Amino acid sequence: MIPAYASLSERIWFYAFRVGCGLILLFLVIPILVIIPLSFNSDSFLIYPMSGFSLRWYEEFFFSDTWTHALKNSLIVAPFATLLAMVFGTLASIGLTRVDFPGKALVTAILISPMVVPVVIVGVATYLVFAPIGLSGSYVGLILVHAALGVPFVVTTVSATLQGFDYNLVRAAASLGANPVTAFFRVTLPLVAPGVISGGLFAFGISFDEVVVTLFLASPEQTTLPRQMFSGIRENISPAIAAVATILTIFAVLMLLTLEWLRGRSERMRTSASNR
Amino acid sequence: MSAKAIGEAVSGAPSETATPLKTQLRRAERLKKLKYGALIAPLALFLLLTFLWPIGALLMRSIENPEVPEALPQTLRALAGWDRQALPGEDAYAALVADLTENKGSRTLAVAAKRMNMEEPGFRSLFMNTARKLPLEPGVDAREGLLEIDSQWGELGTWQLIARNGRAYTDYFLLAAVDLYRDGAGNIVQADPSASIFVDIFVRTFWMSLIVTVWCVVLGYPVAYLLATQSSRVSNLLMIFVLLPFWTSILVRVAAWIVLLQQGGLINMGLISLGIIDQPLQLVFNRIGVYIAMVHILLPFMILPLYSVMKGISPTYLRAAVSLGCPPFKSYWKVYFPMTIPGLAAGGLLVFIISMGYYITPALLGSPKEQMASYFVAFYTNETTNWGMAAALSAVLLLATLILYFVYNRLVGSATSGARPR
Structure with a gap:
């Protein structure tokens, strides 16, 4: 809060700073909120003022083959890609936090590199290599590459969670006769679960929003929701796009709430553990 | 470690039993290393197959040049000792006639003609027309x-071009990606300014990324500071404003900006009704639109690392400086700001690296003049199927990205390297 003895210029600065920050925060959310009402527009223009209320664009989304097909594809590709990224990423994170070896920094950098390599390069490269072996235009190819793109997020979040993990617990489990697999599933995994799940959510978000690799690798058969939106925006942008955007925004809110809940839960667990 | 070994260690065993303990320990350590190393292996293998191998194969395409050697093997053999100063001898002509006659109408020849046409327009028809008129009448020289x-x-x-492409590897594409080429004698020279496009494209990619990064710093720094200095209840609430766009699909945000910025969009309507402008401004499908959308999409990547660094800075430093008589702005600049530089550098580099690879946003919101390097990689893949050029542009873009990523890693320390095994 502003202290009572603050000078006039300090007061002006204090309020100007807050107003400025408020405007920047509005800049971040307003575009997302502005598009939502337009999805209920009764005519086919994405322009205010709206001419009337209608659910016809949601009807178009839920009853047209193009959109339902794209939604179905996204719901096939993203979960499988997430599962692969979670399994590989979690195992590797445990390995990385437990041992030191020469070149570990390099290995880590390589495992995280799918996050920084321009995604067009990934798309072109995988198309080049996957097409001759029949993996382009297939669900398997798309899932594999989406998983590779999601892996860095799982590795970083799970590694961060493991920093606070007490390996004496695993030793205790082993000394009580648990084999490593049992110890992993009964001791390690439940404790790092928040990290694994948030990593998984990130990976899901990456795949669910991925369009560039899909442009190169998928045939029309595998068109995903973002891919369909891409052609929609490019060809004719109608309120149907706004309806899809609204649905995706609701989806984003749900993901965000889940993540916040997980974060709060692990924080509470940590504080209650240290209080004991 | 066995109970016996522990017993010996505790009782201060004589030196001859200490050695086995040491070896045992080393063996256990090695076993542990192998065991945990094996956990990394599946991911390493997975990325090798789905990520590293494709990228390696793509990069190889930038130097592979098999077309001409496959189509004209005899000619190249005849040209093997040629000095490239004067026209080759009779045997080279005879070998060329033999090669062209043999491969007449084949895909091999068509591909080689296309390949040479990239360097000299007109070569495709030269080769195809000549092959069509072969074989020569018997007895004709x-x-x-x-x-x-x-x-x-x-x-x-003509002959220099054939000889230059005689080997299975070429630097033609990589040189072309930075607007260089080899002249007839094989020296590297600058391409004609009218034919130079790629350096401009990379400069544009860099420049646009830089502008976006600067705007993200300017807008992100105050917000991160506000978030870091509020009570956790308020900052959690304000954080939603940052995280909601972060989690919203990029395509949703692109669509939203089209709606806002178009001719009849809210921003133009607002400005007109306020009497600031008479005619709607062109805000989208040009550079302004691309900048606005890119800053909007990348701002969270700036705010989040800055926030986590600022969160770790105790407010007492600033208070101490003020209580020692330093004016608020000066103490802020001298004490607080230097401590935030790691976060600033990390966020700035992250934003810069991500924007360098941008494709979707310029493609949907920009005119041809806003397309960045990624667009041309896609262009050469989709439109002209010129893999060599797509690969060479990828190589340059990837190199720039990896250099920055290396600096970023040095600065931030990768996510796990800070963790020592316990």
Whole structure:
């Protein structure tokens, strides 16, 4: 809060700073909120003022083959890609936090590199290599590459969670006769679960929003929701796009709430553990 | 470690039993290393197959040059000892006639002609027309026959081009990606300014990324500071404003900006009704639109690392400086700001690296003048199927990205390297 003895210029600065920050925060959310009402527009223009209320664009989304097909594809590709990224990423994170070896920094950098390599390069490269072996235009190819793109997020979040993990617990489990697999599933995994799940959510978000690799690798058969939106925006942008955007925004809110809940839960667990 | 070994260690065993303990320990350590190393292996293998191998194969395409050697093996053999200063001898002409006659109408020849056409427009028709008119009448001299079909066969440049592409590897594409080429004698020279496009494209990619990064710093720094200095209840609430766009699909945000910025969009309507402008401004499908959307999409990547660094800075430093008589702005600049530089550098580099690879946003919101390097990689793949050029542009873009990523890693320390095994 502003202290009572603050000078006039300090007061002006204090309020100007807050107003400025408020405007920047509005800049971040307003575009997302502005598009939502337009999805209920009764005519086919994405322009205010709206001419009337209608659910016809949601009807178009839920009853047209193009959109339902794209939604179905996204719901096939993203979960499988997430599962692969979670399994590989979690195992590797445990390995990385437990041992030191020469070149570990390099290995880590390589495992995280799918996050920084321009995604067009990934798309072109995988198309080049996957097409001759029949993996382009297939669900398997798309899932594999989406998983590779999601892996860095799982590795970083799970590694961060493991920093606070007490390996004496695993030793205790082993000394009580648990084999490593049992110890992993009964001791390690439940404790790092928040990290694994948030990593998984990130990976899901990456795949669910991925369009560039899909442009190169998928045939029309595998068109995903973002891919369909891409052609929609490019060809004719109608309120149907706004309806899809609204649905995706609701989806984003749900993901965000889940993540916040997980974060709060692990924080509470940590504080209650240290209080004991 | 066995109970016996522990017993010996505790009782201060004599030196001859200490050695086995040491070896045992080392063996256990090695076993542990192997065991945990094995956990990394599946991911390493997975990325090798789905990520590293494709990228490696793509990069190889930038230097592979198999087309001409496959189509003209005899000619190249005849040209093996040629000095490239004067026209080659009779045997080279005869070998070329033999090669062209043999491969007449084949895909191999078409591909080689296309490949040479990339370097010299007109070569495709030269090769295809010549092959169509072969074989020569019996008894006609190879050189005269070829010259009669097309006088270009009597030019030194034609033969230099064939000889230059005689090996299975070439630096042509990589040089072309930075607007260089080899002249007839094989020296690297600058391309004609009218034909130079790629350096401009990379400069544009850099410049646009830089502008976006600067805006993200300018807008992100105050917000991160506000978030870091509020009570956790308020900052959690304000954080939603940052995280909601972060989690919203990029395509949703692009669509939203089209709606806002178009001619009849809210921003133009607002400005007109306020009387600031009479005619709607062109805000989208040009550079302004691309900048606005890119800053909007990348701002969270700036705010989040800055926030986590600022969160770790105790407010007492600033208070101490003020209580020692330093004016608020100066103490802020001298004390607080230097401590935030790691976060600033990390966020700035992250934003810069991500924007360098941008494709979707410029493609949907920009005119041809806003397309960045990624667009041309896609262009050469989709439109002209020129893998060599797509690969060479990828190589340059990837190199720039990896250098920055290396600096970023040095600065931030990768996510796990800070963790020592316990």
